[in-house]
Amino acid sequence: MIAASTTHLVLIPSYNPGAKVYETVRAARQYWSPVWVVVDGSNDGSAEGLQAMAAEDDGLRVMILPRNQGKGAAVLHGLEQAAAAGFSHVLTMDSDGQHPAERIPAFMAASMRQPAAMILGMPVFDASAPGLRVQGRRVSNLWANLETLWSGIGDSLFGFRVYPVEPLRQVMRHQPWMRHFDFDPEAVVRLCWRGVRPVNLPAPVRYYRAEEGGVSHFRYLRDNALLAWMHTRLFLGFVLRLPVLLMRRALGRI
Template sequence: MIKPSNTHLVLIPSYNPGAKVCDTVREARRHWSPVWVVVDGSTDGSTQWLQQEAAADPGLRVLVLPRNQGKGAAVLQGLEQAAAQGFTHVLTMDSDGQHPAGLIAPFMAASQRDPGAMVLGRPVFDASAPKARVYGRRISNAWANLETLWAGIGDSLYGFRVYPIAPLRAVMRKQRWMRRFDFDPEAVVRMCWHGVRPLNVDAPVRYFSAEEGGVSHFNYVRDNLLLSGMHARLLAGFLLRLPLLACRRLCARDGAASRIAAP
C-alpha cells in the first residue's frame, strides 16, 4: 500500500483516450497516491470506467468537465482544486499510455528535493516515434530555448513533468492562452520567465499504433498553426523581458563563478 502524499499528486488530463486509459491509471496508482484524472468532456465511454474505478479506490479521484475545453484548461481545473486542498505540486502525464508511470516516484523525489524547481521529462524516443513528430519538436525546442535565453529547457513539448502549483496557477491566471495543445511549451517558457528553474530528467516515450490501442488527437495543420501563433506571442514577450532575462542569466553565471572560486 502506497502512503498518500499530502503535497504531491499525479494529475492526468484525459480526452477520449481509448482503452489505454485503464492501464495508464492503474499503473499510475501502482506507483503513487493520490492520482487525479480530469475528464475533459470525453465521449468514448472512458468516463464511466474511471468513475467506477474511483468508487473502489480512495487514492483515485475523477473530475468531470461537461465539455471539451483543452488540455491546459483541464490542467487548470485540477490545479485550482489541488491548491484548495493544500497540495503544492502536480505531476502531469497523458492518459494514453505514452508516459512512463514507473518514473513517477523518481520525478516526485526530485521535486521534493528541490521544491522550487520544475522537473521536466526529456524524451527518449524508440522506433515507434513518428519521424515528423521527432523532427518537428526540434523547431519548437529551438524557439523555447531562444525565448528563455537558454535557461535549460531540455524539451518543450513532453508533458511528463512536475510543476509547483502556485507559480503555474499565477502564470495561467494572467492570460487566456495555454488552454489547449499550446499548454506544455508555453507553460515551461512562462515558468522560466517567472523565475522557476528547470530540472531535466530523461524519460522514455512510447507511441502506440492504432492496432495497439493508440489514440492521437494531434492535427498537423491545426496544432502546428497553434504552436506558430504561440511562439509569435512568446517571442514578443521575450523581447520585452530581454533585459530582465539577461540580467538574471548574468547574475546566475557570476554566482556560479563565485562558488567555484571560493576556498
C-alpha cells in the same frame, strides 16, 4: 499499499483516450497516491469507466468537465482543486499510455529535493516514435530556449513533468491563451520567466499504433499553427523582457 502524499499528486488530463486510459491510471496508482484524472468532456465512455474505478479506490479521484475545453483548461481545473486541497506540486502525464508511470517516483523525489524547480521529462524515443514528430519538436525546443536565453529547457513539448502548483496557477490565470494543446511549451517558458528553474530527467516514451489501442488527437496543420501562434506571442514577450533576462543572466540567475 502506497502511502498517500499530502504535497504531490499525479494529475492526468484525459479526452477520448480509449481503453488505454485504464492501463495508464492503474500504472500510475501502482507507483503513486493520490492520482487525479480530469475528464475533459470525453464522450467515448471512459468517464464512466474511470468513475467505476474511483468508486473502488480511495487513492483515485475523477473530475468530469461537461464539455471539451482543451488540455490546458483541464490542467488548470486540476491545479485549482489541488491548491484548494493543500497540494504544492502536480505531476502531469497523458492518459494514452505514452508516458512512463514507472518514472513517477523518481520525478516526485527530484521535486521534493528541489521544490522551487520544475522537473521536466526528456523523452527517450524508441522505434515507435513517428520521425516527423521527433524532428518537428526540435523547432519548438529551439524557440523555447531562445525565448528563455537558454535557461535549460531540455524538451518543451513533453508533458510528463512536475510543476509547482502556485506559480503555474498564477501564470495561467493571467494568460487566457494557455488552454489547449500548446499549453506545455508556453508553461515552461513563462515559468522560466518567473524564475522557476528547469531540471531535466530522462523518460522513455512509447507511441502506440491504432491496432494496439493507440489514440492520437494530434493534427499536423492545426496543432503546428497553434504552436506558431504561441511562439509568436512568446517571442514578443521575450523582447519586452530581454533587459531583465539579460540582467538575470549577468547575475548568474539563469
